[in-house]
Amino acid sequence: MTVANYFQPTSVPEALALLREHGPDLVVMAGGTIAMQLINEGVSQPTSVLGLRRAGLDTITPTGDGTRIGATVTLTTLAGRDDLPLLATTAVRSGSWTIRNMATVGGNLFTPPPGGDIAVALLALDARVVIAGMSGEREMALADFATGYMTTALETGELVVAVIVPRVAAAARSAFIKLGRRRANTPAVVTVAVAATMEGDIARDVRIALGAVAPTPIRARAAEAIIEGQVLDEDRIAEAAAAAAAATAPATDPIASEWYRRRMAGVVTTRALEQLAGRVPEAA
Amino acid sequence: MGSVVVSFDLGGRPVEVLVGPLTTLQSVLRTQLGQTSVKDGCRQGGCGSCTVLVDGEPMASCLLPVQDVAGHTVTTLEAVTPAGGLSPIERAFLDENGFQCGYCTPGVEMLTAAFLERVPHPTREEIVEALAGNICRCTGYSSIIDSIEAAAEAGASAQTGTAR
Numbered sequence: 001m002t003v004a005n006y007f008q009p010t011s012v013p014e015a016l017a018l019l020r021e022h023g024p025d026l027v028v029m030a031g032g033t034i035a036m037q038l039i040n041e042g043v044s045q046p047t048s049v050l051g052l053r054r055a056g057l058d059t060i061t062p063t064g065d066g067t068r069i070g071a072t073v074t075l076t077t078l079a080g081r082d083d084l085p086l087l088a089t090t091a092v093r094s095g096s097w098t099i100r101n102m103a104t105v106g107g108n109l110f111t112p113p114p115g116g117d118i119a120v121a122l123l124a125l126d127a128r129v130v131i132a133g134m135s136g137e138r139e140m141a142l143a144d145f146a147t148g149y150m151t152t153a154l155e156t157g158e159l160v161v162a163v164i165v166p167r168v169a170a171a172a173r174s175a176f177i178k179l180g181r182r183r184a185n186t187p188a189v190v191t192v193a194v195a196a197t198m199e200g201d202i203a204r205d206v207r208i209a210l211g212a213v214a215p216t217p218i219r220a221r222a223a224e225a226i227i228e229g230q231v232l233d234e235d236r237i238a239e240a241a242a243a244a245a246a247a248t249a250p251a252t253d254p255i256a257s258e259w260y261r262r263r264m265a266g267v268v269t270t271r272a273l274e275q276l277a278g279r280v281p282e283a284a
Numbered sequence: 285m286g287s288v289v290v291s292f293d294l295g296g297r298p299v300e301v302l303v304g305p306l307t308t309l310q311s312v313l314r315t316q317l318g319q320t321s322v323k324d325g326c327r328q329g330g331c332g333s334c335t336v337l338v339d340g341e342p343m344a345s346c347l348l349p350v351q352d353v354a355g356h357t358v359t360t361l362e363a364v365t366p367a368g369g370l371s372p373i374e375r376a377f378l379d380e381n382g383f384q385c386g387y388c389t390p391g392v393e394m395l396t397a398a399f400l401e402r403v404p405h406p407t408r409e410e411i412v413e414a415l416a417g418n419i420c421r422c423t424g425y426s427s428i429i430d431s432i433e434a435a436a437e438a439g440a441s442a443q444t445g446t447a448r
Contacts, residue, residue: 096417
């Protein structure tokens with residue numbers, strides 16, 4: 001492994017200038033929990049790497065309609081945010097303490113399945129990605145960001161600088177369940193994040209996101225439509241869970257088979273929706 | 285770019301190393317600074333055997349470019365071991381048979397040092413959660429957890445010198 005350059009820009013303009021100068025050959029790295037792993041293995045052999053730890057992107061700030069989370073905010077920081085309960089819960093269930101101290105929110109958007117739990121929770125929160133380029137910032141729905149396995153809508157010379165999580169209604173509820181081969185520090189068999197605003201028993205503004213069961217995190221829109229405006233009872237939940245399972249396109253890998261992932265997508269979606277409906281206590 | 289000079293604090297003493305771009309902290313600690321407690325395990329951040337503290341926070345040194353810790357404080361097991369003796373954590377691991385082959389031990393003990401700073405009197409469940417990223421292939425987890433409980437009872441957190 002011979003890397004010719006490791007750049008440590010201290011600002012976004014400096015990072016963008018380096019991206020323009022070096023083009024697509026420059027590998028962007030935040031926490032290093034994916035990029036360094038691939039470099040250590042020799043799978044990735046970049047000539048130049050750009051590290052974001054000093055780029056000043058590690059703050060969480062209130063914004064017009066929600067919360068802006070800098071791209072290099074770590075999962076440990078996220079885990080301590082009581083005001084972002086779904087993200088905090090998801091962060092706690094991601095990686096190990098050591099990895100949470102390094103892994104970042106922005107990096108999670110580039111993490112191939114079965115990793116990348118935070119992106120699943122962000123998808124259920126209707127998050128937007130803030131992308132900086134030479135002509136300024138643009139925003140994009142996270143649902144449009146990942147275009148395939150390890151590919152994104154990011155254009156050459158652009159940098160993800162933050163995600164924005166829209167403010168939720170006071171009656172908003174959410175749940176996150178990750179099924180792995182063991183309880184902690186594990187890639188997912190399936191990850192499910194659900195969010196909705198409950199008006200009594202009626203669910204509105206329903207979002208169901210699944211991870212590790214397709215080349216990208218997915219929204220189960222057909223399942224959402226089944227529940228939207230309905231009483232969240234056993235039948236509706238079963239129908240929606242079946243629709244969510246049908247929306248998956250899982251891969252077989254050392255963690256789980258395609259068959260098992262699809263089956264568990266339905267089971268875990270059922271459990272997450274039951275939590276949302278308050279039918280079962282939140283599992284640890 | 286060529287080689288670069290990186291300075292940081294290693295357990296209370298300033299150090300300066302000459303490294304190639306993107307050299308890992310793990311590699312520098314082990315091969316240039318004699319910190320052989322820092323193991324060269326999976327190089328994927330998955331085993332915990334290279335765990336060191338950076339400004340008191342446990343990190344996987346195999347995934348961390350040494351250039352990222354320039355100006356920061358790095359703590360290894362060598363740094364918390366008193367000259368000619370054992371730290372309270374090491375003593376507890378010895379007393380409770382907290383290791384067999386010993387490969388995972390330095391990483392586990394550094395994790396323990398950071399953990400007991402934050403949670404001086406942990407439950408067994410809290411210990412298990414904290415240890416999720418440290419793999420022991422001798423499968424000695426029970427005695428490792430016993431050791432951490434013993435270290436906590438001995439008040440190890442006040443004596444490790446790993447202030448946040």
